[in-house]
Amino acid sequence: MRPIKVLCCLALFLFLAACGEQPASNTTASQGKGQSNLKTYKHSEDGIPASLDPVKASSSYAGLVVLNVFDTLYSYQYLKRPYQLKPNLALDLPQVSEDGLTYTISIKPGVRFHDHVAFEGGQGREVVAEDFVYSIKRSFDPKSNASGAWLWQGKIKGLTEWKEAGADYDAPVEGLQPINEHTIQITLAQPYPQLTYTLAMPFSAIVPREVVTHLGPSFGAQPIGSGPFVLQRFDADVAYFNKNESFRQEPFDPAAEGYDPEIHAGLGIESLAGQSPPFIDRLEIHFIRESSSRWNAFTKGDDIQYTTVPKDKQNTVILKQAPLTLHPQITENYHHRYGTETGFIYSGFNMEDPTFGITGNLEQDEKNKALRCAIRKAHDWRQKNKAFYFGLGTVFPGIIPPSVPEFDHHTSQDSITTDIAGAKALLEQSGWQLDELPVFEYHVNASVQNRQNFAQLRAFLGKIGYPLHKIEYHPYPSFGAFYRAVQNRETPFFFMGWTLDYPDAESALQLLYGPNQTPGANHFNYQNPEYDALYRQASIMQPSNERTAIYRQMNQMVIDDCVLISGLSRNKIHLWHKNVVTYPDRQMLGGGHLRYVDVN
Template sequence: MLVKVKYWVIVCATFCISACQHEDQNTYGNTTSTVIDGKKIYRHSLDGKPTSLDPIKASTFYSNLLVVNIFDTLYSYEYLSRPYKLKPNLAQSMPEISTNGLVYTIKIKPGVQFHNHTAFTDGIGRELKAQDFIYSILRSFDPKNAATGAWLWQGKIAGLSEWKVLGADYDQPVAGLKALDDYTIQISLLKPYPQLIYSLAMGFSAITPREVVESLGAEFGSKPVGSGPFILDRFNSETAYLIRNENFRQEPLDIYAEGYNPTKHGSYGIETLQGKTPPFIDQLEVNFVDESSSRWQSFTKGNEIQYTTVPKDKQNTVLLSQDPIKLHPQIGDNYHHSYGMEAGFVYHGFDMTHPVFGNNGDPEHDVRSTALRCAIRKSHDWEQKNRAFYFGLGTVFPGIIPPSVPEFDPDMDTDSIQTDIEGAKKILANHQWTTNALPQFEYHVTGSVLHKQFFEQMRGFLNTIGYPNNRIEYHPYPSFGTFNKAIKNRQTPFFFLGWVLDYPDAENTLQLFYGPNQTPGSNNFNYNNPAYDALYEQSSVLQPSVERTALYQQMNQMVIDDCVVISGLARNKIHLWHKNVISFPDQAIVGGFHLRYVDVK
């Protein structure tokens, strides 16, 4: 997904020990039980808001976290296993795949009920059937829905494009999507698609009931009805309130099958969940707290939110040492914590359709615009950014294949992530980019104190290569939703984003640069390189192999050579949660799936 998935920033800054001694230790650890009148309540927090709770529009991390709790997907991920491993969710087992890799047959679990809604007979949720899956996939190809996840199956499932062209009639059959019976789905592909199963674990593929969607229309995005472990009770700009689905299928948790490791997970109380049936809590509150200081204050009060990441003005309180990572006792003793590299990265990108910064096919223009982008990239100081905003703990790497995927090349040349001021000035001079000729530079991002600091740093980088301040502009947006809309409308010549992987395969980042995925699809750069697209299409039908990895790395080098993106940094994240919470939080590939396994005491 774009998508899944997925844009967010871990709020951190430079490391310093000295202030640790001045914190009031009584501020931390005085947590209040959230078992109230026998009901278990867990209060989660996010640093942003969902743009929609309709699965076909679950293109951000925030939306997807809620979608996979309200709805069911055919597959999900083992709760604790790292590296990440797929498992059946609504499906009975992993799919049967034909020898040519083109036909997938999937049996779903019988007896699964949608949540109650007045659109159903007598208001009682009916049984979920194979045809509901087909309807849900078709919704992404209905032009009137403005869906954001069609890129996952576009040109891959037989008959979908024809169905769309012929009028998107849900009562007409589609060659590649069949319900063989009420509990058997058959998917036929135009060509092998090794990532298909991954796509069926994403919020975009979550299963929706047709009668409720048609009854609610556009309101379905704020009043969703699915078959997942939680039912949405109410939803506003600050909080989503969900209650336990009492009719959720009875499937006792086997922590060992989910990847439980006593050495890694033994201090979190997870062993007490063995054999119990999720979800374990009665009420789930997901709080949307944009400002990091407010989130920290709420977390440390002890009776409000129970999970957070670390805000930059509290890093002195949290970290005692960096190498190895060691938390200050008042944090480590009073809160649960986990630490690790994210499955994703942050980057700056150019819109390649921009009349100045992008390419237009004219050789002379394209040589100059590429030179300008490359010079800007050479001005960027990743080491300084890492120190200033990520505790110095981020992992800087070249290109678009992050360290979290098996195709990452640790020996790749690092020239694209090195600061080279003189080299940048030389490139500008050689291509007639004088001070007077430099174009207006617009820095587009969601508006916040943190992002203003990112801008100020970027402006400083540009100043070092001769970019005057009067040609550098800050373009903040009031919300991620409006920022994302501007990107999709090609109104952001230069932007700052983060990408969290939808699945553990470098294809998930490489598809961000595939020409046919241009906006409103996942290719926010609107990069269009026929040579790149040919390699992508060649690799897309291959199973994991040395051959496929070699193609991936060629594509990675193309994006680097074209200076499409300033990348990248994989954030090392510190999660904190109250000690009366039994959990192992994940903000990456498992994502919202982990919330069904949260318990409180």
């Protein structure tokens, strides 16, 4: 009888559990508050942030949180595409001197930090110009392990000297001065037209000195800013926020945010006009890596209200690829939009590695260039797009992706067109015998998709006669290990992605700038004096046709030198519940759209 009793107990246990009340979406979010009528929005992301300290917010997941807890001087218009900057904490766009070296920025008065015991009386004090100066200095503090110093390194006058002098926060920086409580002046060593963009990035978010000092290293776990939401708790994979009740009153103006009825009608956004964000009382961000878990939680109805469609669920969602059509059941139950990333994926050659790069022997260098170009000609982007991105990706030549205004629709498509006969002819003309071809090592972080990528590339190369036994897979156990190998120049050929930091092609062109060689962003270790000279020339120019022409010339150089096989910008499908009013964006806005979310 005893085993039966035990089984009965188990059955009873399960029965009780099944009969228990389901957690309601709104009530659970308001734990301990006793308020069940609060508006809660449950967002999801497919990765987990690490530190929430702005100076370390290098991942998009950390950036998402940072931009909602802290203020930056500038942000992007909610709905406008291509992306347009707008003042956030700043009163207006910066006043720039004629020589482009001095930026004067006024900040809004009366904006207060969230309450914290480190403030006098525990109440958040007003944000002042000195806070911005302090926040930028932190990126140059040797003790802060900051990730974003490269944005201002050598550009803002005196920061490097301040760091070398011991990083004393009480010491002034020549190029970073608070003129008065609400005015900042930035002086540059040379014109830096992208500066305003960097002031919209999470790295430039404004933090209160006394709280940073009070919390020490724990500031990254308990961030205090002046943004629209106050972080309540951050479990391993859920962050809970409350609305910042004292957030400044700035009525939402759809037209000023780029509202376009043709794109945004039917989403309910226009109904928010005149109200001040944030519109929700509680925000939950669920960081869910497991795609099946995320999908089940989204379709269940109350666990999360937004997701991007995981790769393994695209078959469930997509009815037709051209033109992209979703299943009626999906469009009936959820709002959706497609969004192209402001970055791209590519495969690159390490030009310093003699296998494919520069050897110093001119004849061999020409042969290597022909080999790189032949490998690129063998590449079938259409197949790759179809196999791994459901045909949704946008393939483009070079490194200026379609998401930036400098993109050129007229660039030759040859570099992204498969040409097996051309590849074979190129190898033959340049004197390559097939059995002399070097071992082809494919370096990448280990994952199922990357293994499949390798198998596909191997098949592409097989078509031009590359000996298959010479094509090797070199996986690394983690992205960190792979990235270290790239930075240490141990990877003759690698597969990576790049996300633009601002909507300016310079953010991609810096990838090939010689002085940025590894450990910098130039993972190819590409050295081309002509390219570098053009980069330097363009980097101090304000947006203009002339600058765009230079950008395109640089793009063509990279294509002609066959430094990389590029590129494809991935297209994500965003889904959200019909009771949620939003227009989600995971790119430049970086989470800035969450303050405009409403829940009916």
